[in-house]
Amino acid sequence: MTFLVIGIDAATWKIIKPNINELKNFRRLMKIGRYKTLILNEKPISASAWCSIFSGKTPEEHKHKAFVENGNLKTRDDIKVDFIWDILHKQNYDVRALNIPFVIPPYNFNCKFKPVGYGLPETPDEWQEELEKVTSKAIEILEEKPDLLCVVYSLLDRIQHFHWNEPIVLEWYKRIDSVIGKLILYADKFIIISDHGFCDRDDAEVQTLPEKTPRGEIKGDHDKEAILITNIDYDIEKLQDVFYAIMEEMKNGQGNYGNGI
Amino acid sequence: MEEKEKKFTSVSIPVPLFEKIKKRINGTGFTSVSDYVTFVLREILAEEEEDEGEEPFTKEDEEKVKERLRALGYLD
Numbered sequence A: 001m002t003f004l005v006i007g008i009d010a011a012t013w014k015i016i017k018p019n020i021n022e023l024k025n026f027r028r029l030m031k032i033g034r035y036k037t038l039i040l041n042e043k044p045i046s047a048s049a050w051c052s053i054f055s056g057k058t059p060e061e062h063k064h065k066a067f068v069e070n071g072n073l074k075t076r077d078d079i080k081v082d083f084i085w086d087i088l089h090k091q092n093y094d095v096r097a098l099n100i101p102f103v104i105p106p107y108n109f110n111c112k113f114k115p116v117g118y119g120l121p122e123t124p125d126e127w128q129e130e131l132e133k134v135t136s137k138a139i140e141i142l143e144e145k146p147d148l149l150c151v152v153y154s155l156l157d158r159i160q161h162f163h164w165n166e167p168i169v170l171e172w173y174k175r176i177d178s179v180i181g182k183l184i185l186y187a188d189k190f191i192i193i194s195d196h197g198f199c200d201r202d203d204a205e206v207q208t209l210p211e212k213t214p215r216g217e218i219k220g221d222h223d224k225e226a227i228l229i230t231n232i233d234y235d236i237e238k239l240q241d242v243f244y245a246i247m248e249e250m251k252n253g254q255g256n257y258g259n260g261i
Numbered sequence B: 001m002e003e004k005e006k007k008f009t010s011v012s013i014p015v016p017l018f019e020k021i022k023k024r025i026n027g028t029g030f031t032s033v034s035d036y037v038t039f040v041l042r043e044i045l046a047e048e049e050e051d052e053g054e055e056p057f058t059k060e061d062e063e064k065v066k067e068r069l070r071a072l073g074y075l076d
């Protein structure tokens, strides 16, 4: 049994639902599983949100707010929590984490991976490179049948900041849809989740980025409506619940997962 | 999604080592020698992966990251 968590930074129903007929894997998985909008209680900031998802802790508890603090890059060791992979690894599960962007460069656990553009892909070439490299590494891991793989794609966040409301955004959702189709073949149980949604920059509750950057004008920003698609029963109401859902599933699945030697 | 069963196979270890491990795990959370051996081997592999994966993050890398964060407006 493999439990697969696919994180898609900044994925939003605003693009998926109106275009569902062009996103066949999203459509299929929504049909065989359940889907909902997760409304964030916290500020929709990637560093903090991914940390909540994989630690089960609220921002007040994990105290990790941003990629940079006092001009310094934050690292894994600066964050005083155990993540789902730390805990399950100690319990003898085979757990991997790939390209998890709660820090820059993104974090990996039990796998060797060099994030594309330090986890901040900037150009169409780098977006494509991230898509391909993360996918092929994920497949390499899944072939080894781990108990749990958590993998995150960060490219949609970058694309939407600069191209929100442009047709190019849907093109990249289609590419994401296609790689989800490949990964999901290896999964028995899955959670597909975003860390926040997206909206016009002017409507955003927080402006994570200034309007003008050296890379161009910022057109969209984060909102509080994340996506969730899953085929497990656990009732996920907030980001932190993903952690508990995985723990519960591993516990119930004992014997099916690697721990049950 | 088809069911992909987890499969197990046997490896040979010297009997005295087996006995030694058996004694060692007495009273611990490990319920079998296989359980313990799997745990230890995974630990070693994970450590090796970590060492290999740890291409040193240089000052130069850090500057490049900050440059990207600046370009995105995350950093003044």
Ligand SMILES: [Zn+2]
Pocket (backbone or CB within 6 Å): A009, A010, A045, A046, A047, A157, A195, A196
């Ligand atoms: Zn994000």
